[in-house]
Amino acid sequence: MRSRGLAIAPVGVVALFLLVPVISVLFAGIRPESLHVLMESRTWRIIGFTALQALLSTVVSVALALPATYALHRLRLRLRRLTLAVLTVPFVLPTVVVGLAFRALLPESLNGTLTAIVLAHAFFNVGLVVRVVGGVWSRLDGRMQDVGRTLGMPPFSVFRRVTLPYLRPAILASTALVAMFTFTSFGVIMVLGSPAQPTIEVEIYRRTTQILDIPAAAGLALVQLVIVVVALIWSAALQRRTAMLMRQSSAPPLPMSSKVDRLCVLWTYLLALGLTIPVLALSLRSLRAGNQWSLQWYQQIAAPSGGTTRDIGAFSIVTTSLRYAALATLLAVVLGVLGAMAVQLATRRGVTLEATLLLPLGVSAVTIGFGLLLVSIHGPVDLRGWTFLVPLGQSLVAAPLVMMLLLPILRSIDPRLRFVAATLGAGPLKAWWAVDGRLIGRATVGAAGLACAVSLGEFGATAFLARVDEPTIPLQIVRLLGRPGEANFGSATALAVVLLAITAVVLTATDRGRTQW
Amino acid sequence: MVNGLEVVDLCVTYEGQSLLSHLTVRVGDEIVALLGPSGSGKSTLLRCIAGVQQPDIGCITWNGVDLLTVPAHQRSIGLVFQDPLLFPHLTVGRNISFGTKDNGRVAELLSLIRMPGYADRKPETLSGGEAQRVALARALAPQPRMLLLDEPFGALDTDLRRSLTAEVRELLKSTHTPAIHVTHDEEEAYAIADRVVHLADLQRSSPF
Numbered sequence: 001m002r003s004r005g006l007a008i009a010p011v012g013v014v015a016l017f018l019l020v021p022v023i024s025v026l027f028a029g030i031r032p033e034s035l036h037v038l039m040e041s042r043t044w045r046i047i048g049f050t051a052l053q054a055l056l057s058t059v060v061s062v063a064l065a066l067p068a069t070y071a072l073h074r075l076r077l078r079l080r081r082l083t084l085a086v087l088t089v090p091f092v093l094p095t096v097v098v099g100l101a102f103r104a105l106l107p108e109s110l111n112g113t114l115t116a117i118v119l120a121h122a123f124f125n126v127g128l129v130v131r132v133v134g135g136v137w138s139r140l141d142g143r144m145q146d147v148g149r150t151l152g153m154p155p156f157s158v159f160r161r162v163t164l165p166y167l168r169p170a171i172l173a174s175t176a177l178v179a180m181f182t183f184t185s186f187g188v189i190m191v192l193g194s195p196a197q198p199t200i201e202v203e204i205y206r207r208t209t210q211i212l213d214i215p216a217a218a219g220l221a222l223v224q225l226v227i228v229v230v231a232l233i234w235s236a237a238l239q240r241r242t243a244m245l246m247r248q249s250s251a252p253p254l255p256m257s258s259k260v261d262r263l264c265v266l267w268t269y270l271l272a273l274g275l276t277i278p279v280l281a282l283s284l285r286s287l288r289a290g291n292q293w294s295l296q297w298y299q300q301i302a303a304p305s306g307g308t309t310r311d312i313g314a315f316s317i318v319t320t321s322l323r324y325a326a327l328a329t330l331l332a333v334v335l336g337v338l339g340a341m342a343v344q345l346a347t348r349r350g351v352t353l354e355a356t357l358l359l360p361l362g363v364s365a366v367t368i369g370f371g372l373l374l375v376s377i378h379g380p381v382d383l384r385g386w387t388f389l390v391p392l393g394q395s396l397v398a399a400p401l402v403m404m405l406l407l408p409i410l411r412s413i414d415p416r417l418r419f420v421a422a423t424l425g426a427g428p429l430k431a432w433w434a435v436d437g438r439l440i441g442r443a444t445v446g447a448a449g450l451a452c453a454v455s456l457g458e459f460g461a462t463a464f465l466a467r468v469d470e471p472t473i474p475l476q477i478v479r480l481l482g483r484p485g486e487a488n489f490g491s492a493t494a495l496a497v498v499l500l501a502i503t504a505v506v507l508t509a510t511d512r513g514r515t516q517w
Numbered sequence: 518m519v520n521g522l523e524v525v526d527l528c529v530t531y532e533g534q535s536l537l538s539h540l541t542v543r544v545g546d547e548i549v550a551l552l553g554p555s556g557s558g559k560s561t562l563l564r565c566i567a568g569v570q571q572p573d574i575g576c577i578t579w580n581g582v583d584l585l586t587v588p589a590h591q592r593s594i595g596l597v598f599q600d601p602l603l604f605p606h607l608t609v610g611r612n613i614s615f616g617t618k619d620n621g622r623v624a625e626l627l628s629l630i631r632m633p634g635y636a637d638r639k640p641e642t643l644s645g646g647e648a649q650r651v652a653l654a655r656a657l658a659p660q661p662r663m664l665l666l667d668e669p670f671g672a673l674d675t676d677l678r679r680s681l682t683a684e685v686r687e688l689l690k691s692t693h694t695p696a697i698h699v700t701h702d703e704e705e706a707y708a709i710a711d712r713v714v715h716l717a718d719l720q721r722s723s724p725f
Binding site for chain 2: 141143144146147148149150151152153154155158161162165166257
């Protein structure tokens with residue numbers, strides 16, 4: 001069949017792009033001089049701390065999110081759309097900006113502590129849990145709970161014995177996602193963590209850029225990859241075992257009917273309010289110089305006074321960021337659309353690619369950046385400093401998100417529509433365009449906006465690939481934070497607010513294509 | 518004093534629309550079939566009696582004692598829906614024993630619904646009629662003082678519906694459980710019940 005070739009070609013292209021960094025890490029990591037890093041006790045301390053912070057972050061995120069998930073998806077709530085938006089937007093905010101916002105918010109004594117890291121991670125991931133679990137919770141047939149109650153179960157027992165078993169796969173899925181994201185978190189830890197207590201990602205970066213011990217970095221990257229893959233397979237198996245067919249319906253949200261309901265609603269509003277505080281703290285901090293209100297930091301980033309090569313004007317940094325992000329967005333959308341179509345075609349032929357789909361999400365930005373760096377050093381051609389490396393890395397981070405956004409839409413298309421188009425005389429390409437193309441079109445705009453926002457704020461891959469004289473905004477923020485003094489901190493906050501503003505514009509302009517998310 | 522259930526002047530509105538208007542009904546030690554077209558508020562009435570929905574005004578009593586202040590799980594009134602709504606993560610036996618601590622009743626109820634040996638089966642392996650019989654056994658297991666049946670055969674084909682109608686009547690009589698059986702099928706209503714009432718006749722000023 002001709003369409004089989006059409007299906008395989010994009011799979012090949014996407015797989016090649018996404019797998020290149022992974023394969024180069026595998027090859028570099030499997031050597032004895034790389035694996036030697038596993039003999040060091042420091043390595044195991046780092047792995048332990050990485051796992052600990054990921055575990056705590058995940059538990060806190062899920063615990064904070066569940067009551068809000070209930071209120072937002074089962075109860076009638078005032079300002080529901082706004083509240084949901086406030087809870088979910090943090091997920092796409094630049095990691096270093098969030099890290100900096102928490103530094104601006106938290107007292108100095110919490111700087112570099114586990115608490116700060118866990119709080120910032122929860123800020124990111126609460127919305128993810130609300131979305132993943134809420135999507136399932138809102139479809140639970142409310143009569144299941146009625147049955148439990150009329151059989152004599154008090155409300156809490158009904159929750160434990162009826163609702164919870166039904167939610168378990170979704171809770172596990174969101175737990176796995178949050179664990180994966182926090183285990184491989186980089187930007188937040190670079191900004192908020194203590195240098196004395198690195199995670200695997202930070203250590204890979206330190207070994208690569210500071211001690212130039214590439215073999216050890218490759219060994220660590222391999223360890224990280226193995227842990228993520230094993231965790232993904234384990235969680236997929238767990239989810240399959242707990243999955244069940246519970247009756248689904250679109251039950252209308254109910255008015256609050258108990259003290260618990262009222263507490264959950266109150267909690268939801270408080271949580272939404274709480275999530276706005278770090279961003280507010282950051283904005284206010286960028287306007288404070290000495291002990292008064294001032295635009296000093298904004299003036300300083302616009303025209304840095306240092307005069308050294310390290311002080312680059314904000315205008316040129318923003319231009320660089322936008323140029324990279326534009327290229328990355330283009331590439332991510334092409335890869336994402338091709339990837340989603342390929343998975344969809346393969347699924348229709350009975351091949352399940354769910355795990356393969358999650359894998360690129362699990363490959364961390366640092367692995368992508370480090371892998372591409374290895375290719376650029378050891379590859380047939382020396383590509384170091386090549387302008388396209390940065391957008392390439394950013395697009396590989398963003399492409400899986402584009403895929404995740406488009407796949408449900410592709411899956412929801414009734415295949416009979418294509419037959420209808422075909423019977424009306426449309427050729428295969430025209431039929432595809434008339435049905436799928438139109439429907440994906442709008443969603444692609446939304447996905448492109450998301451890819452652009454992610455690329456703009458991307459830190460993990462960019463940190464390995466960017467040239468020193470051409471930093472992006474997140475790189476410059478981290479660089480400023482690495483230097484002492486109020487002026488550098490102030491400038492960093494001002495740059496962070498600029499990046500937030502650009503991200504907000506991009507997301508708002510493309511919002512209509514993303515209503516499904 | 519009235520024996521059994523008494524509903525007086527019950528009014529329910531949902532988003533400005535009247536679902537039930539000044540409904541009054543009494544049910545003693547008997548099986549009452551409640552007839553009415555779909556959307557006429559039959560399910561709403563059952564949900565109010567069971568306690569999973571609150572009426573706007575009116576009162577519901579049992580042997581003269583107020584029920585509205587009693588939460589659903591303490592009313593001891595069973596509810597069976599059109600869909601069996603079995604818990605998919607539990608076996609048939611665990612479904613039946615869900616509302617009772619007495620595991621010995623499982624075998625007894627399984628033989629009452631003529632499904633002995635089904636205790637370890639999973640709900641997804643049952644046919645529609647079998648699943649509905651298990652739902653009925655599950656509702657009877659905690660020995661409720663009354664059973665509410667909301668078009669329990671609505672999803673089944675005609676032959677099965679006929680045989681189940683007789684079976685359920687026998688089951689309710691043998692366990693001495695009074696019941697309200699909601700349906701829009703007159704033949705079924707007269708076959709199962711001691712008394713047949715039309716929902717429209719119970720309301721003082723029908724919204725329709």
